[in-house]
Amino acid sequence: SSFFWVSGCSSLIAGMAHLPGRTLHLLSRIRPERRRELEALVSAGASVVFHEGVSDEEYARLLADDAVLVTGSLDEGYGLPIAEALALGVPAVVSDLPIFHEVAGDGARCFPARDARAFAREVEALADPAVRAATAAAGRAHMARFTWERSARILLDTARGLAR
Numbered sequence: 001s002s003f004f005w006v007s008g009c010s011s012l013i014a015g016m017a018h019l020p021g022r023t024l025h026l027l028s029r030i031r032p033e034r035r036r037e038l039e040a041l042v043s044a045g046a047s048v049v050f051h052e053g054v055s056d057e058e059y060a061r062l063l064a065d066d067a068v069l070v071t072g073s074l075d076e077g078y079g080l081p082i083a084e085a086l087a088l089g090v091p092a093v094v095s096d097l098p099i100f101h102e103v104a105g106d107g108a109r110c111f112p113a114r115d116a117r118a119f120a121r122e123v124e125a126l127a128d129p130a131v132r133a134a135t136a137a138a139g140r141a142h143m144a145r146f147t148w149e150r151s152a153r154i155l156l157d158t159a160r161g162l163a164r
Helices: 011-018 032-041 056-063 080-087 098-107 116-125 129-144 148-163
Strands: 002-008 023-026 047-050 068-072 092-095 108-111
Touching: 011 023, 011 032, 011 047, 011 068, 011 116, 032 047, 068 080, 068 116, 080 092, 080 098, 080 129, 092 098, 092 116, 098 108, 098 129, 108 116, 108 129
Parallel strands: 002 023, 002 068, 023 047, 068 092, 092 108
Antiparallel strands: none
8 A cells, every 4th residue: 555745754654664665655746866866775675665746636646545644744834635535435544743733623644753663563453444434524524623614713713803
């Protein structure tokens, strides 16, 4: 099975040493020197693919292929790719940041960002069909709370409060 790195630390690449038979797809464009640094971290036998950017269509196709969205960010403003994946029923494995708990709820499994073995354990946990299904369902349910109507209501209430 495949999974995708949105952003984060080198722990994800190091964790691939503990995930034989799985492929980590790095979707973002990165500087050539950073790519060389990351390539040097890939252990023998680990499968890491550098895409250097993907189209929306390719991203959707990759997510539909029994994927897990992963990120090992040390700091994050929101986590839109996580929200998008969860809405599509794709579970996530994310670094243990407060914003990711807010964005994903129980639709993501969390690990300490610098712990490659913990990352691998959380990915492996999703190999159990019952765990994967429960995590994906929790993610979809969590994302269902975020609607344009609810956002508009919150914005309107905030504007009215400020006007008073």
